[in-house]
Amino acid sequence: MPDLQPGINNGQPVIIVGAGHSGVAVAAGLRTRGWVGGILLLDGEKETPYERPPLSKELLKSGAPDESTVLRKEKFYQDKRIERLAGITAEAIDRQSRTVVLSDGSRRGYDRLVVATGSRARPLTVPGSGLPGVHALRTREDALDLKRALVAGTRVAIIGAGYIGLEVAAAAAARGCKVTVLELQDRVMSRVTSEPVSRFFEQLHEQNGIRFVFGAAVTAIEGQRRAERVVTADGTVHPADVVLAGIGVLPNQEVATEAGLECRDGILVDGEGRTSDSAIYATGDVTRFASPVDGTSQRLECIQNAQAQADRVAAHITGQQPAEPEIPWFWTVQHGVRLQTAGVRHPDDDVIVRGTPAVGKFAVIYLRDGRLAAVDTVAGLADFRPAKKLIAAGALIDPALAADPRIPLTDTIPNDPSLTDADLVSARI
Amino acid sequence: MSNNKLTVVDREGKSRDLEWEPDQTLMEALRDNDLPVLASCGGTASCATCHVFLADEVFDTLGERSEDEIELLVEAEGYRECGSRLSCQLDFTKDLDGVTVTLAPEE
Incomplete structure (x- = not known):
């Protein structure tokens, strides 16, 4: 096998296993970044790849159409020369010959392989779990x-x-x-x-x-x-x-485990999305990686991570610089009320409520060692973007100021002359 | 329905003409033509990574912005009270044929 050089195509396609948010983002990102080689997208499902967040929200509403929101129009895959095989999964990876065995029995060689198999609902195991209903x-x-x-x-x-x-x-x-x-x-x-x-x-x-x-x-x-x-x-x-x-998810890592890639409740990847085999990447829900914030090992089941890892992989394959990743963020909508979260909270963070929950609109911020670590916004997004910037900057927050919702979050950085590092200044926007 | 023509000014100030298809929101037209629009929320007015500027006279013809959209935009880089929109919230309409859209700065 020839050595892999970033940005160099050795004639075989990039094969992406899985056409969820992350897999499709890798395919699209490769084309945006100028990859001219083949792209083969193995999609275990038959229909055009779709957005998952609406499945538990809009799609279930009375009178809502059964059509799902597609990630990209069907035509996009043709226009971008992304060969999508519908209803086809990867049965096995032969790392020696850089070949994937497909569920239809055929074999396809790859230059780089991206495992984006996502996760599945954790099954109930109690007696009766298999009953209809x-x-x-x-x-x-x-x-x-x-x-x-x-x-x-x-x-x-x-x-x-x-x-x-x-x-x-x-x-x-x-x-x-x-x-x-x-x-x-x-x-x-x-x-x-x-x-x-x-x-x-x-x-x-x-x-x-x-x-x-x-x-x-x-x-x-x-x-x-x-x-x-x-x-x-x-x-x-x-x-x-x-x-x-609704008891969580399990990573679909079996094909990677069987190929001998390092896995531990998720396929282990580095900051560039590389697995323990330099020709194989993994992205999205199926991965486990060290948090760039504090180094703890984590799986992050969210769109932001699916997208950011996809971009890093597309950048690495094409030998380019990835975009600065967004802070992880999450959202849910229940009875029309949106809860939107930025950052990953720890149970022992200091909790500061901004506003009065009784009026139906408020935010909660989470401080770790005095620095903004996460925010929850409920029924309003005013604090969301400022918080993302302050979390990224690791900004110190004055808890007394922050408890007053009339004070914009960006004005709750303490006025301490010793705090003049570049991060803090940039956080003041 | 025929496509709209769309002129996009990117973050380097370069102009590019593209086709806006009737079944696309403005965000989708930008994203599917490889413009650097992250659109991480998939078009649900949650993330504001598809922020664009429109000329005053065009902006005035558009519908009202939702409260979520306004709250996200107000905190966005380069926010314009008159001119800033989340492109995911703009559906195709023939009234916007030939419009010029400027990508807002990245955060």
């Missing part, structure tokens, strides 16, 4: 199945009060279902946000008729031919016609 939500097909099941009057039990569970709870309630959310922790979205935000959203859901059961460990799903009830560890029985599990 038990749903997960990851693909458009899942979303349409669920939508058909959410008929007015249906009793819906949702297992897990994370983004997916709560978005579906809101959609189901709006469609006239009777919704119960079963959550093991003592509040909603406990992994991703602080108590004030959790409490606000709990109230919002309760006002819309949704019932929460906290500390609920599901032990079984029971029913004759289909799901009829969910049983929790304390013996409580929750009648349900439809069950949705």
